[in-house]
Amino acid sequence: MDYKRLKKEFYLQDTHTVAKGLLGKYIVRNNIALEITETESYIGSIDKACHAYGGRRTARTEPLFAEGGIFYIYLIYGMYCCLNVISEGKDVPCGVLIRGAEIAEGYDEVSKNRYNKPYGLLSPYQKKNILNGPGKVCMGLGIDRSQNGISCLSDKLFIAEGKDVEVIKTGKRIGIDYAEEAKDFLWRYYKG
DNA sequence: TTCGGGATCGACT
């Protein structure tokens, strides 16, 4: 299959525009292509759930301050990675978390990364839950923090044109109960 | 179908 990379300009748009725009697009790595089905916006200037809230700039959050169009990957809970796409311009700390996806190509590769067995041997439960969470997306792609900060237009890992999504639903973000008023922001987007 | 406990470690206080 022929995948066309999204242009750099896509990532420089408003973060919510990028988050919604990513739905239906493909994340491509080697023989794997995943269709993005769920995203969340994180905007440092006003969002207590964002790692760079209030301009917190450390070695860890540095990618958030970069110009849009790179990946931000970090370790969570000591054992899982989360994949983010950086949006907007330089020194504007914000990005989009990839929360969920579906397999478009590379079923056995993804299955091997997740469960170390071919797709055909998975239980119905495992098939259903194979990529429905941010840590799982990274695991399925076989990526970790060594890819942190690379370009969304790179050869090894990139985002490509996909389908248009007719219905986009919104909801509250997940796993950020500590973020006070920001936890109620309707910044989670998923396919209807 | 939902619930609860455990695993595990880097970043920051």
Place this chain on the structure above:
DNA sequence: GTCGATCCCGAAT
């Protein structure tokens, strides 16, 4: 020392 943008599995509902 604390805790998180999580996941899995088994047990109970």
